Amino acid sequence: MRMDDSFIDLRLNSQGTQGDDSFWPSFTDIMTVIVMIFMLAMVILLLRNMELLSQLRATMEAEQQAMELVRSTGEENETLEERLIAREHELTMLRMQMMQLQERSEEQEAAISSQRFQISQLNRERDELNSRVNTLTSERTLLNTQITRLSQEGERLRNQISEANQNIQTLTTDLDQANIRQTETLQDLEQLRITLSSKDEELLKVLALNQERDEQLSDLKEDYSDLKIQYNKLLRPARTAKGKTLVEVRYTKKGKQTRIEYKGPQDSRFKSISRSKLEQNLAVLKKQHNNLYVKVIIPKNSGLSYNEAWSFTNHMHRKYDYYYQEEAKKERIVE
Known part of the structure; x- marks a missing residue:
């Protein structure tokens, strides 16, 4: 294929320069295009290399920052682990102290409940005794009234001995029985008073023991506070x-x-x-x-x-x- 058939020749005096000399200008144009393409490719490669170099530097700086961050994080983790171990040890010691205090508190609460139950029983017994004392007092008053009445009747009957010997004997028998009942009632009343006094003494002892338990519990709380202070002092770094x-x-x-x-x-x-x-x-x-x-x-x-x-x-x-x-x-x- 000839050049005349494919491209339009725009050069001056193209007809005069055709012939054997037309090869070299064409070769020169082709080489010029190749050199320009090569130079353009070199410029593109240089720009690409500069961009890659910049990315590489940024990557190295980021890697260095990451290594510095990892090293600082490792140091912080070691410090936190040491603090965690120390806090776990403190927590273990405090748990043991709390277990001791809970055991002591349970024992004290059990003792206090037992004492309260005894006090409740003693109060009930005291109320029953008071009720019996009141009953016996009422009976004694009634008997005294009857004795007074019988004495008056006896005096009147003595003045009427001739008229009612049979009634005097009956009244005398009733009077003797009333006296016996009065004596027995007085004895029962004295026994109830002794029992009530004993129960009151037991109640006072229980109340004193309960107060002593409360004081012991207060002392235990103070000992716990002192022990906690001493324990904090003993925690040395x-x-x-x-x-x-x-x-x-x-x-x-x-x-x-x-x-x-x-x-x-x-x-x-x-x-x-x-x-x-x-x-x-x-x-x-x-x-x-x-x-x-x-x-x-x-x-x-x-x-x-x-x-x-x-x-x-x-x-x-x-x-x-x-x-x-x-x-x-x-x-x-x-x-």
């Missing part, structure tokens, strides 16, 4: 899990069966363990590490009494925990 070999022990009771769960330094979760196996593990860790931190966990609904929880916690701390080992050494030095 020296005992911390930071940099220590942490061992966690969870202690619960269901019915009469106790349950111990153990989580060692290398364990990811708690596992059930016997008391003897727990002692063996802690003894081995104590020999291997001189900074063993024993964290005893007493859950809220553990089923344990205060004495059981405190005895177990105190045993674990004083036998294996680094903090209490140092205190024992100081006490031996002082002695």
Whole structure:
């Protein structure tokens, strides 16, 4: 295909320059277009490389910021974990104290209920005795009235002995019986007075005992306040899990069966363990590490009494925990 058939030649003197010399101008135009395309592609590549370089720098800055954020977050997590461990220990100790106070309060409430029941019974007995005393007093008054009347009749009858000896004997017999009844009534009344006095003394003793119980309860509340203050003073920042070999022990009771769960330094979760196996593990860790931190966990609904929880916690701390080992050494030095 010829050039004349495809494109219109716009060059001057195109007819005069046709021939053998027409090849080189065409080649020059083609190469010029290729060079322009190459330069345009280079400019586009340079702009693209500059954009990619800018994105790379932004990505590196974002990555550096992310690494700084991760490092600061890790430090905050370590601090929060230490504070969480310390607060859990405080919560365990407070729960044990609350368990002790609840047990004491239940005992005091049971004693107070028993004393109140006794007081109620004594009040009822006293009311019954008062009622009987009133009844006997009324009977005695009636008998006195009858005696007075009979005495008057007897005097009148004595003046009429000649007329009614039979009636005098009958009245004398009635008078003797009335005197006997009066004597018996007086004896019963005296016995009731003695019984009432005894019951009043018992009631006073019960009231005094109840007041003593109330004073003991008040003293226990004051002791609890003093104990809480002393406990807060004893919480020293020296005992911390930071940099220590942490061992966690969870202690619960269901019915009469106790349950111990153990989580060692290398364990990811708690596992059930016997008391003897727990002692063996802690003894081995104590020999291997001189900074063993024993964290005893007493859950809220553990089923344990205060004495059981405190005895177990105190045993674990004083036998294996680094903090209490140092205190024992100081006490031996002082002695």
